[in-house]
Amino acid sequence: MSERQIQLEVLRYNPETDSEPRYQTYSVPCMNEWVVLDALNYVKEHLDPTLSYRWSCHMAVCGSCGMMINGEPKLACKAFIHEYTDQIRVDPMANFPIERDLVTSVEDFIAKLASVKPYLIPKEDKPISAGEFKQTPAELKKFKQYTLCINCMLCYAACPQYGLVPEFLGPAAISMAHRYNQDSRDGGRDQRQEVIATDTGVWECSFVGACSEVCPKHVDPAGALQQVKVASTIDWYKEHLMPWMKK
């Protein structure tokens, strides 16, 4: 186990005393096997108990420890020390307001996620006695990738469009709408289209593609958004050129 002395430069912000954030550097003895989250935990336990950040599972499942590591949106639990030089800069996730230190406001994202109705809306009600809604492996595969989203919000931190236009519904919320729209058991697409096929929905996306590049679970939100655009465009043509055809 080799040890390295890392200069961890962390953006600090205390809403009670600070008018704006400032960097504070900690000298941390890191094991080469550590991830950046381990280094932050070392700071919290040994150097500065006032440092605030979110984390929980330490295994890229909970999606809590998203932050900017050397300017790149990353999960701190998945950013290995051995991939960095001895100087590492840690910022809160870009495009989000800072609550304190590395903790950002998540209310905007949660509200947007809820607005797309990210749950099954069955085409027709059926009694429990009628049995389960069945699905073939091919039908499952169609949307499986999008179910891997852990709501870590790194895609929002990577999206310049969200930074410039905060009203934008954003990658993860629209991908989640797409996930349910693609589900053979679901009948709620019309309800979701009212939210996602709008100017602040999918049409705000200009396909920078950064969301998919930073996604730690390889969900490919950029792909989902382009597919929503294609489907919405087909809707428009059907409605205006072939009004006799029901969607």
Added chain:
Amino acid sequence: MNKPYVRPLSKTSWFLTQTRYKRYMAREVTCLFIFAYTFLLVWGLKRLSEGPDAFNAFVQALGSPLGVLFNLVVLIAAVYHSTSWFNVTPQAMPIQRGEEFVPGKIIVGAHYALWAVASLIVLVLGV
């Protein structure tokens, strides 16, 4: 105490902060060269309508060093623009056959193949 701090984001230079944003801007900006070329084609049509002398002068201007340079720059920009879009087509148009998705390489490859065929047709017709 709730006093969230919003970091400022430059409306004019945000794309300079990351390489992937610069790549995106390159893709977007190269379309202006294609726009300029379509303008040139329309200009050529106008010259054609003005008679053979005007059109010959137009064709001669295209063959001048400046004309060749313009064509070369536009070609490079158009190739960059087109290939950058080709390469992301599997994301926008995934094709599922049975249970599996068709590999992205095949979807991208089909675009390059169609491009080659279209170029060949234009070359054959043009000669």
